[in-house]
Amino acid sequence: MSAKFKRLPKHIGIIPDGNRRWAQQHGLAKEDGYRHGIAPGFALYELCLELGIPEVTFYGFTQDNTKRPAAQKQAFQQACVDAVQTLAKRDAALLVIGNHESPLFPKELLPYTKRQTFGRGLIKINFLVNYGWKWDLSFALNSHDLPDSQLHERIASRDISRLDLIIRWGGRRRLSGFLPVQSIYADFYVVDDYWPDFMPDHFFSALKWYENQDITLGG
């Protein structure tokens, strides 16, 4: 399948937005949207595996998001747990990054805060769970074990590599705190459809667009 593309990104970031708007559109409570976002994530994972994409990062939920009503909070926490536990039954080198010292971090995901390899570990999958950009960056101020490093080598998410392509569903054209350091040179593609309406063609269109972008890294 990768023969369809001249050049593929090595690391793709996924912002699966629009779950709540999708739920409202379907006459459901806002929090019901999140569980409809699990199957799309798995479908995308399968496509990446087939294409041989080496690394994918999913925006699970952020510290900003946890200001939302309790029912929504529980729903997106559960969706993240389900997504990670499903992938742990497949081929993946899984890493969950976020403030896991907080009670808002689901305990079930603590084993994944160091990268765990499952199956043949064919693809790196990162989940941001209770992630915060301030938390990520401020971590560098206390990384005293890395004295001669630059800031971007000391942040909490330093085991996540530079992003080549970020795809956001749900129409909004902003990063909303998604890995500010790794996003620096990333090409940013927006799908207007809501995430639960994910279709493989969204993804293929993003990849087709990406293969015509030049890579300059600011040079």
Place this chain on the structure above:
Amino acid sequence: MSAKFKRLPKHIGIIPDGNRRWAQQHGLAKEDGYRHGIAPGFALYELCLELGIPEVTFYGFTQDNTKRPAAQKQAFQQACVDAVQTLAKRDAALLVIGNHESPLFPKELLPYTKRQTFGRGLIKINFLVNYGWKWDLSFALNSHDLPDSQLHERIASRDISRLDLIIRWGGRRRLSGFLPVQSIYADFYVVDDYWPDFMPDHFFSALKWYENQDITLGG
């Protein structure tokens, strides 16, 4: 004129890309594009002043850019000097942010590395000159005078406020290191035309689009 818009951004970031591609399209040497980018910047400044936009940041040149051939480097350095000196004859509170300890930083701009108010100082204008995202963030590691602050309060560009809207000319959909901390929640609008082909309608279209975006700051 501001009556045309329901809601205006308080701080707009400008990525004036496409100068070199414009030059090539017009049979000129690549470096000749930059001087054609000065008049558009001034036109944009005038529109912002009329609309009452409180703050605008222009992406001058970056430390990444200085790897380019000498003729280009001299051309974009000169364009930045000309742009800042032109605005210093008008109404503006000017600030130039970048690594000014390097020989790549134009000496003529040293007086502006602390904010200087000209005329009635009706609008804050920031220029990024010899700016680097690594430089900006790593600055925080040595800001020992601000011991209890979070990282984003200690970076080199901390006097530049959060961006509401970023407009990039030249068709590329990426930030290329533009103020990673201030860009976190910014809505990102891309104009396909090259910067020297700036038209007021590009700007008005961006503002029209912006007024229909919701502001959640990740919540």
